[in-house]
Amino acid sequence: MSQSLVELKNVSKVFRIGGGLGLTSRRTIKAVDSVSFTIPSDKATITALVGESGSGKTTIAKIILGLIEPTSGEVLYKSRRISDWLKKNRMGYLREVQPIFQDPYSVYNPFYRIERELEKVIKKFKLASSKAEKREIMLKALKDIGLRPEDLLGRYPHQLSGGERQRFMLTRILLMKPRLIVADEPVSMIDVSLRSIFLDHLTSFEDKLGISCLYITHDLNVASYVADSILVLCHGTVVEEGPKDAVIGDPLHPYSKLLVSSIAIPDPKRRWKEKTDLTSIESFENLKVGEGCVFSARCPYAREVCKQKAPPLVQIRSERKIACFLYSNFK
C-alpha cells in the first residue's frame, strides 16, 4: 500500500444546536458521518470533494485544517495525528497544509495594506534573510501568478477586485510551497472569465511543484475540469469515490447519477433529457435521515434493507469505491 499524505479513518463530527435559555429543544446534527478516505503521497493529485449544501464538505475541510476537532475517528497527516502535529509542530503543519477559503472579501484585514499578508508569511516561516530578498521573492511570486506588483503593492484590500484577492492568495501559496492545499469553493465568488485562470494555477502547482489539493465544490463542471479523482459526499457520508472520468462518465451510486444528470452543460445542443421531479427531491420526509442509507428516502431503487442499515463503502473495481447495496454482489 502506498503511503498516504492525508488519511481520514471513520471521522465523524456531531454538532449540538439549540437549547439556548431552555427555549428551544436541544438537537444534534451529524455533519460528518464515519468518513474515510486517503490522499496519496507518492504523487501530487487534486481530489475533488463534491456534495450539496449541508453535505459536510466544509466541516471536513476544517477538520483537516485543524480548525475543529472531529467527535470521533482519526485524521492522519503523514501517518501522524493532526492533533499531535498541532501540539508539537504547529508551524511545521501550517507550513505544509495551507487553506484557500471561499470568500476573498473576508480573509483580509481591511486596515492593513495587502502585502502584509505576504510579509507575515515570509517573516513567520523565515523565507528571506534580508529586506531586499524579501522584496525580490514577493515580486517573483506575484509575477509568476500573473499579477502586476506595481498595481497591487501598497494598496488596501478594498481596492482590489475579488479575482485579484483570490489570486493574491495563490501568491501566498506560491511563497510557502506547501504539500497540500485545502481549497473550499475558491472560485465561487470570482468572475467566470477569471475562474479558469485560477484553476489553471492550481493544476500547474500540482504538475510543477508537486502540491496536492483537496478541492471542495458543489460544481461538478469545475470538479471535472480540475480534479484527478472525485469523492461524492451525501449527508455527511462518502457514497462514491473514483477517478474523475469514471465518476462523471459512468456514475454508479444512484445519488451520483442524480447529481451528474443534473449538471447544466454549457452547450444548448446538449440540454437535459429528462425532467426533474420537484415533488420527489424536496418533500419533507426526504429531509429526515434515519438509520439506513443516507440517500434511501430519495433513491428510486431503495429496498427494505436500504432503510434499515447503511451500506459500507466498498471497493468494487480497481480504484472505484461505492456505498450502495445495489452493488454488494460485486464484492
Added chain:
Amino acid sequence: MSMLEVQNLEVYYESVWGNYKAVDGASFKTHKNEVFSIAGESGCGKSTLVDGILRLIKPPGHIPSGKVIFEGTNLLKIPEDELRGIRWVKMAYVPQGAMNSLNPIIRVEEQMTDAILDHGSMSKEEARELAGSMLKEVSLPVEVARMYPHELSGGMKQRVIIATAIALKPILIIADEPTTALDVVVQKGILQLLESLKEKYGMTVIVVSHDMAAHAQIADRIAIMYAGKVMEIGSIYDVFEQPLHPYTKGLISAIPAIGKKYVKGIPGLAPSPLNWPQGCRFHPRCPHAMDICSEVEPTMKEVSPERHVACHLYQ
C-alpha cells in the same frame, strides 16, 4: 411586436466620486412567449438593469435617460399608480436571493394572498384558494401554505416566490439569478419550472444570470452584457456555436465544463463603472483591438437577421 423593449436605458448611482454608470445605454427587445436570457459577469449591470425596467431605482440611483416600452407604454413616463396596475398583474419579478424576501414571522399563505390581494381584485377566500393552487403548480404540497419560511428549504422558498409571481398570470416574468445558492439538483428543477411557464402559460420569461450553463439549458435568445451595455444578442444556438463579439467568445471559452479539455480565461479585469474606458469598453482586454476601438464606441448593428453585435470587427 415586441413585448418589452429597452432603449438606451441609463441607470446611474450618484456618489461623492461621481456617477457610477451601472447601466449605460443598454438596449434590447424581447418577443412574446420566449425565454430571454441576460448574461454577464458581476458588476456588468444586470441586476441594476432589471431594477431599471421595473422602476425600482431609489436615490442615489436615478435614470437620466432611456425608455422601457412594455406593450406600447413607456413605463418610465407613467404615474406610480398606473405602474402598480402593471406590476405583478402583467409583469412579475423574482428578485435575487428570493428566498430571503419572505417575511420569517408570517405564514406562507398570508404572504402569498397579501401580494395577490394587493394587485388583483378578488375576495380573501378566492385569493387563498388561488395561493393553494399555485403552490400545487410549482409541485409544493398544500401544507406549505400553513408553514413558516424557516420550515422550508432554499429551493422550496424559491418556488413559493415563483408561485406568488405567477398567481395573477402575468405575461412577463423577470427572474434575477434564480438559481444562485441552490443545489445542482434543485437548480435544474427551478430552471425547468421557469421554462415550463413559457410553454404552459405562454409567458415571456427573462432570466438574468451569470451562469452561462443555465442559459444554455433553457434560453431561446440571449443578450450578453459587459460594462453596462449589451454587447451581443442572438439565438442561444447561434451565440454558443458562433459567438461574434470577442468578449462573448472569451466568456464561452472560459466556462469549465465536462469533457472540455481546454479552457481559457480572459486576461485583465472588468473596468470600473465610475470610469468606463473610452471607445469600446472591452478594448483594453480584447485580443483583436484595433486603433479605432480605443477612440470610437461601436454601435449595435444587426449583422444577420436576429443577430446583433456592437463591435468594430463587424461594422
